[in-house]
Amino acid sequence: MKIAAIGGGVIGGGWIARFVLSGHDVTVFDPHPEAERIVGEVLANATRAWQGLFQAPLPRSGRVVWASSIAEAVADADYIQESVPERLDLKHRIIAEIEAAAPASAIIGSSTSGFKPSELREAARHPDRIVVAHPFNPVYLLPVVEVVGGGAAAQRASEILTSVGMKPVRIAREIDAHIGDRLLEAIWREALWLVNDGIATTEEIDDIIRFGFGLRWAQMGLFETYRIAGGEAGMRHFLGQFGPALKWPWTKLMDVPDLDDALIDRIAGQSDAQSGAHSIRELERIRDDNLVGIFQALKANDWGVGQTVRAQEAAFYAREVAAPSGYPLELHQTRVAGGWVDYNGHMTEFRYLQVMGDATDAFLIHIGLDAAYRAQGRSAYTVETHIRHIAEVKAGERLTVRTRLLGHDQKRFRLHHAILRDDGTEAATGEHMLLHVDTDAGRAVPMPSLLLAALDRIAAQDSTPHPEHAGQGVRAIRQSEAIA
Ligand SMILES: NC(=O)C1=CN([C@@H]2O[C@H](COP(=O)(O)OP(=O)(O)OC[C@H]3O[C@@H](n4cnc5c(N)ncnc54)[C@H](O)[C@@H]3O)[C@@H](O)[C@H]2O)C=CC1
Ligand SMILES: C[N+](C)(C)CC(=O)CC(=O)[O-]
Numbered sequence: 001m002k003i004a005a006i007g008g009g010v011i012g013g014g015w016i017a018r019f020v021l022s023g024h025d026v027t028v029f030d031p032h033p034e035a036e037r038i039v040g041e042v043l044a045n046a047t048r049a050w051q052g053l054f055q056a057p058l059p060r061s062g063r064v065v066w067a068s069s070i071a072e073a074v075a076d077a078d079y080i081q082e083s084v085p086e087r088l089d090l091k092h093r094i095i096a097e098i099e100a101a102a103p104a105s106a107i108i109g110s111s112t113s114g115f116k117p118s119e120l121r122e123a124a125r126h127p128d129r130i131v132v133a134h135p136f137n138p139v140y141l142l143p144v145v146e147v148v149g150g151g152a153a154a155q156r157a158s159e160i161l162t163s164v165g166m167k168p169v170r171i172a173r174e175i176d177a178h179i180g181d182r183l184l185e186a187i188w189r190e191a192l193w194l195v196n197d198g199i200a201t202t203e204e205i206d207d208i209i210r211f212g213f214g215l216r217w218a219q220m221g222l223f224e225t226y227r228i229a230g231g232e233a234g235m236r237h238f239l240g241q242f243g244p245a246l247k248w249p250w251t252k253l254m255d256v257p258d259l260d261d262a263l264i265d266r267i268a269g270q271s272d273a274q275s276g277a278h279s280i281r282e283l284e285r286i287r288d289d290n291l292v293g294i295f296q297a298l299k300a301n302d303w304g305v306g307q308t309v310r311a312q313e314a315a316f317y318a319r320e321v322a323a324p325s326g327y328p329l330e331l332h333q334t335r336v337a338g339g340w341v342d343y344n345g346h347m348t349e350f351r352y353l354q355v356m357g358d359a360t361d362a363f364l365i366h367i368g369l370d371a372a373y374r375a376q377g378r379s380a381y382t383v384e385t386h387i388r389h390i391a392e393v394k395a396g397e398r399l400t401v402r403t404r405l406l407g408h409d410q411k412r413f414r415l416h417h418a419i420l421r422d423d424g425t426e427a428a429t430g431e432h433m434l435l436h437v438d439t440d441a442g443r444a445v446p447m448p449s450l451l452l453a454a455l456d457r458i459a460a461q462d463s464t465p466h467p468e469h470a471g472q473g474v475r476a477i478r479q480s481e482a483i484a
Pocket of ligand 2: 113135136137180181184
């Protein structure tokens with residue numbers, strides 16, 4: 001699938017990162033003189049965040065391909081994400097340029113925060129293929145995307161966005177600013193008044209959110225949270241108790257303070273005092289690390305966004321393994337992520353096992369023990385592992401795993417992995433015993449003939465002697481050696 005991105009700023013950069021990390025090449029047009037640097041920095045932060053978020057091996061990244069015009073960027077695109085500044089005249093001009101060059105079947109998703117599809121479609125040649133696909137920042141982490149516009153294009157856009165780990169929420173009736181920004185605008189407006197009236201600083205308001213109800217919102221939203229706040233009688237009691245207060249003039253929702261120089265100076269000054277010690281990119285990394293932690297907590301509870309992470313990981317695990325070019329098998333490659341490096345400045349010990357585990361998974365997929373097979377209640381469990389750490393590897397290094405089958409019978413197989421650096425030297429070896437199990441019964445059972453035949457075929461290629469260390473454990477330290 002060919003993806004094009006028009007605009008590579010805060011949001012365009014986030015979209016590009018999500019598509020690239022999901023394995024798609026993205027053709028980008030943005031006339032900003034520093035667009036490549038900006039997108040590069042967003043992509044670096046996004047890569048770091050994904051490496052921390054997902055346990056599963058990430059797909060092989062796509063490429064960012066820079067185009068010198070909109071026409072060049074969209075020429076053979078299937079899906080085009082428009083993320084230029086929020087001005088309707090500009091969006092109309094961009095859409096016209098896209099339509100003049102893109103295939104008629106291409107879908108155009110607009111990141112617009114406020115414009116309705118009917119406004120974007122004014123004067124379009126193929127209006128039905130233009131939809132709002134409004135994301136939230138950071139696009140590479142937050143899954144939700146408001147899809148407005150209806151019809152086949154909205155359906156197809158939702159499918160494409162789901163395939164890159166997003167959660168499209170289809171909005172049936174178009175309104176200004178969709179749903180998320182309406183809610184956010186209410187709280188933003190109120191917060192500006194509180195600063196304007198000298199009631200609270202930017203930091204105090206942020207503390208009330210981040211130490212309070214902001215934590216609730218990440219996992220239960222508004223209605224579910226208030227249902228609980230109604231006690232055992234739930235939502236009815238909540239509405240009965242707090243409903244009347246809505247008629248009291250608590251808030252200033254329909255009004256907005258004058259954003260004059262004095263108020264802008266006050267807000268910007270307080271914001272500098274609150275967060276100015278960090279650059280924006282640092283703040284992005286702090287935000288991303290916190291989001292990753294929240295996502296992982298929700299994954300452990302199989303709740304909310306944790307379910308999206310789980311589904312994405314399931315898709316990553318079910319990766320296709322390319323046919324190997326020979327034997328020993330080379331089925332898995334990876335790069336040492338920055339977060340894999342410990343205080344010694346090299347890849348930490350348990351990441352070696354992760355790389356070997358991912359290579360074992362690739363082997364299982366190769367012999368047919370894949371997600372579809374596991375769905376039948378059969379799988380493979382590792383019951384013994386011996387790793388030899390041979391050489392240090394540094395962040396960014398590419399690693400290739402070379403795999404041999406050292407033996408098998410009806411219920412067991414014994415694998416040997418060698419993790420190789422780019423110069424072909426061994427960084428580590430691992431030996432692993434796996435059992436074929438009935439996952440419901442929790443016990444080893446014989447493999448079906450299909451798997452056994454695959455193992456037989458592989459074993460027939462293993463003609464060289466086993467490595468000398470095969471079958472050995474950790475050496476004993478003899479007293480005489482210790483003294484010498
Ligand atoms: N910043 C945010 O929090 C969010 C913004 N949005 C929406 O995303 C869209 C983009 O907003 P941001 O990324 O924040 O703006 P931005 O100012 O960070 O990025 C806009 C980018 O568009 C580029 N651009 C300008 N003219 C162009 C042209 N003719 N062709 C291609 N690129 C062009 C600019 O060089 C810039 O890199 C807007 O519609 C906005 O409402 C949606 C969700 C959140
Ligand atoms: C401020 N904003 C209207 C551009 C924000 C959004 O559209 C969504 C977000 O990420 O908060």
